[in-house]
Amino acid sequence: MSLAVTERNAPFLLTGPALLVFLGLVIVPLGMTVLLSFYDWGQYKGIVPEFTLKNWIEVFTDSYFFEIFMRTFRIAILVTLAAIVIGVPEAYILNRMSPAWRSAFLLVIIGPLLVSVVARTLGWALLLGSTGLVNQGLISLGVIATPLEFMFTETGVVIALIHVLIPFMILAVWASLQRLDPQIENAALSLGAGRVTIWRRVILPQIVPGILSGSIIVFALAASAFASPAIIGGRRLKVASTLAYDEFLNTLNWPLGAAVATLLLVALVLITVGSNRLIERRYAQVFE
């Protein structure tokens, strides 16, 4: 090698290639997208590189966009809450299983993560349709008389997204459960604490960081999910990502689509970085 590798320049030589790729393929394209959101656009004139705030004014003042962003974050919050309510007990149950059973069920929980989200959402479309298995089952059980509407509703999107994202919550909570010392639970038990008390006072406080970091992942992925809302929600029930898709590939109003995408990115970065900071400050001792 003609270049002398020294302790001083080694880190830069080693990270250099990846750094160049990221500068060229992440920083520059993202910067161009932000720039694009300030460009003008017309039905016949196309994209005009003249600085204008009209896309941003439209995004912030038109109630159509407000409604879509509200729906996006409402769905993300519901999915996150459901993931906590279902995922935390499931992780706890999983953690108490014998190693053999646990690794078998881990396959069941992690497995779907590896299956294309399109195939998984197709499954929900089949289950949730008006003649789908869920409605047929509920009708034959006498729970309902007429089929429930799941397709093209927020409920349907939320159900599909819980299925897609709950493995992330379970993995995050399980990771923090593994760091738990089972002797602490036994100590509480020997001191006369009931099961509910042990849960509330001993286990829960120790796994809260895991729950919170799982929540951030689930929330961010739910708010930016695309395929599931597009398939279950259809063309009319739009969320931020499907809106951006429509502006780019159907309406062809790229500057407006770029404004929607930039807003989604900025909102998510603020929310995730902000909550990460809060968690780290609050639970500094847990993160060593």
Place this chain on the structure above:
Amino acid sequence: MRRNGPLALIFHGLFVVFMLAPLLIVCVVAFTPEGYLSLPTRGPSLRWFRAILDYPEFIRAFRDSLWLAALSSTIAIGLAVPAALAIARYRFPGREAITALFMSPLMVPHVVLGIAFLRFFTQIGISGSFVGLVLSHVIVVIPFALRLVLAASYGIDRRIEHAAVSLGAGTATVFRRVTLPLILPGVVSGWLLAAINSFDEVTMTVFIASPATVTLPVRMFLYIQDNIDPLIAAVSACLIAMTAILLFALDRLFGLDRLFVGSGKG
């Protein structure tokens, strides 16, 4: 540690049904002998699996997806290995920022990345090309490659390398004969996780794929947007079956918990 009570096991059972139901229904419907979506009540039929052969676009998309996954994860590993070694061994200015930058594709919504690449590739004139697909996939899979290689690199005892150097081995030899074998498990699992994520990626790819270069998930997504029929169920069933086989192989080879716990997105 105490055992799970009956209530816990019922909850667990329901949860397992919830996780598997959508995958199972796809596989069952794929075997229908009817021309419409239905359960195969008249006995299973392979009619719709045969029908896939009449749609070469699915087969072509599958082949393109495999190439794309192999190429992009190989390039990603090529970039991730030196970067991981640098991050694991040296304290240098900007180390944290660089790590955060390399992990950032996990944080940026894939819709935004798709839009950014569409704009960028259109400007530089490679929109809709296979090269564009590979470049964009390299970016989204680098975090998976980097994380696993990084985990492997932290565990290395550097005295082994120093011993090799003191015995007269050059930089390249030390890397090839000492360092690489030590981090190989991380490299292989990182490559696999990167390849799987590239193969499954749909949100970003839907923006940059063109009719000439379309991946299997994007082809399926566009098909479902038009109509849902037993054919797409059969395609999905094939995908699910392949993933299941891969999953068992991975579990045997690496142990799934090692591959995923603490290495999920985010």
